[in-house]
Amino acid sequence: MREFMAITKALADQNRTRILLFLGDGELCVCQIIEMLGLAPSTVSKHLTILHQAGLLESRKQGRWIHYRVARDGSPQVRNAIEFARAGLADDPRVAEDRERLATVLKMDVADLCCRYKTQEPT
Amino acid sequence: MREFMAITKALADQNRTRILLFLGDGELCVCQIIEMLGLAPSTVSKHLTILHQAGLLESRKQGRWIHYRVARDGSPQVRNAIEFARAGLADDPRVAEDRERLATVLKMDVADLCCRYKTQEPT
DNA sequence: CACTTGATTCGTTATTTGGCGAAGTGTAAT
DNA sequence: ATTACACTTCGCCAAATAACGAATCAAGTG
Numbered sequence: 001m002r003e004f005m006a007i008t009k010a011l012a013d014q015n016r017t018r019i020l021l022f023l024g025d026g027e028l029c030v031c032q033i034i035e036m037l038g039l040a041p042s043t044v045s046k047h048l049t050i051l052h053q054a055g056l057l058e059s060r061k062q063g064r065w066i067h068y069r070v071a072r073d074g075s076p077q078v079r080n081a082i083e084f085a086r087a088g089l090a091d092d093p094r095v096a097e098d099r100e101r102l103a104t105v106l107k108m109d110v111a112d113l114c115c116r117y118k119t120q121e122p123t
Numbered sequence: 124m125r126e127f128m129a130i131t132k133a134l135a136d137q138n139r140t141r142i143l144l145f146l147g148d149g150e151l152c153v154c155q156i157i158e159m160l161g162l163a164p165s166t167v168s169k170h171l172t173i174l175h176q177a178g179l180l181e182s183r184k185q186g187r188w189i190h191y192r193v194a195r196d197g198s199p200q201v202r203n204a205i206e207f208a209r210a211g212l213a214d215d216p217r218v219a220e221d222r223e224r225l226a227t228v229l230k231m232d233v234a235d236l237c238c239r240y241k242t243q244e245p246t
Numbered sequence: 247c248a249c250t251t252g253a254t255t256c257g258t259t260a261t262t263t264g265g266c267g268a269a270g271t272g273t274a275a276t
Numbered sequence: 277a278t279t280a281c282a283c284t285t286c287g288c289c290a291a292a293t294a295a296c297g298a299a300t301c302a303a304g305t306g
Contacts, residue, residue, distance in 0.1 A: 001218070004211045005137055012135035013264080014128055030283060040266050045284050047264090064273055064282045077211045084207045088127045088200045095124070114282060136294080153253060163296055168254055170294090187252045187303050 003055070007081045010054035015039065016047050020056060020070060020085055022098040027060070027069040031114040035105050036098065056081065065110075126178070130204045133177035138162065139170050143179060143193060143208055145221040150183070150192040154236045158228050159221065179204065188233075 011017055015037055022036060034044045048068055051057045055078045060067045071078055089095045105113070134140055138160055145159060157167045171191055174180045178201045183190045194201055212218045228236070 001137065001212065001215050004140070004208070004215070005135070007211075008131055008134040008140070011131040012128070014124065015264090017127070017131070039264095041283070042267075042285080043265055049284085066283065080207050080210055084203050085127070087203060088130075089124065092124050092127070138294090162294095164253070165255080165297075166295055172254085184303095189253065 003075065003077055006054040007056065007077060010050050010056055011081065011085060013047070013050075016051055017085060017089070018095070018098055019047060019051060019068075020082065021089055021095050022102050023057070023068065023070050024099075025070065027067045029065045029067050029110060031065075031110065032105055033068065035108070035113050036101060054078075126198065126200055129177040130179065130200060133173050133179055134204065134208060136170070136173075139174055140208060140212070141218070141221055142170060142174060142191075143205065144212055144218050145225050146180070146191065146193050147222075148193065150190045152188040152190050152233060154188075154233065155228055155231075156191065158231070158236050159224060177201075 011020070018037065019033060028036075030041070030044065030048065033048070034041055037044055037047075039047075048057065048059075052059060052068070055074050056071055057068050058071045058073075060069075070082060074082070134143075141160065142156060151159075153164070153167065153171065156171070157164055160167055160170075162170075171180065171182075175182060175191070178197050179194055180191050181194045181196075183192070193205060197205070
């Protein structure tokens with residue numbers, strides 16, 4: 001029950017579900033996820049922590065960067081949850097939008113991204 | 124996305140998930156669900172409304188009683204969610220406890236239940 | 247009709263949650 | 277070593293949420 005509630009609570013936020021979906025089978029560093037969501041770094045970090053603690057994400061530290069990806073060796077509950085989210089939102093317009101936007105973000109220089117989230121762009 | 128979020132938010136509460144599971148394939152009136160959860164009628168009513176609006180439950184009015192059951196003709200998302208919850212908690216001790224308790228509640232006279240939830244039992 | 251009664255809605259309260267910015271951590275570069 | 281930087285933690289605030297009791301609604305019953 002503990003695990004199930006952690007998972008459903010993790011999924012019960014739109015931004016967290018978006019993260020899970022646009023990660024797909026790839027890997028993104030935190031600054032790229034920040035760029036995708038357009039939220040404050042601290043907020044995104046918290047979301048990532050919640051997803052990670054629920055077992056939905058795994059992380060990899062590489063120098064100063066931390067890369068997140070969807071958990072590959074998750075428990076049955078975790079795997080079911082991921083499948084449930086993917087199936088339910090496969091055709092969602094918001095998710096499609098994120099997929100497109102991801103292509104753009106991936107083309108950006110990571111260094112630019114990381115700098116950008118500190119110095120507020122003038123819009 | 125709307126529907127998905129409604130479902131995950133509905134599942135993101137332990138009491139609501141319990142309702143979904145101990146309903147099983149049967150039907151219970153609100154006073155029985157109140158007895159199962161041991162919460163105030165108004166609270167339970169709200170939980171039922173949330174589950175119903177998410178499409179997870181259907182209701183049937185019979186005289187003064189309202190019977191709830193798990194939605195049979197739900198959308199794909201709804202069906203997946205129900206399956207996800209059932210699979211994830213099939214072996215959960217809390218759920219097993221509820222299943223046992225349900226047997227007791229089903230043996231009670233419904234009229235007694237409905238009276239009881241107003242006049243706080245001395246235990 | 248008045249009365250009871252099962253269930254919901256309303257109003258309030260306490261807790262949780264999502265968001266931000268500032269401060270802290272740890273790692274690379276200078 | 278000092279600085280820069282990627283990320284997290286902390287402290288705070290506003291909004292959402294779970295809980296309750298009181299009031300209300302709806303449907304039998306006397």
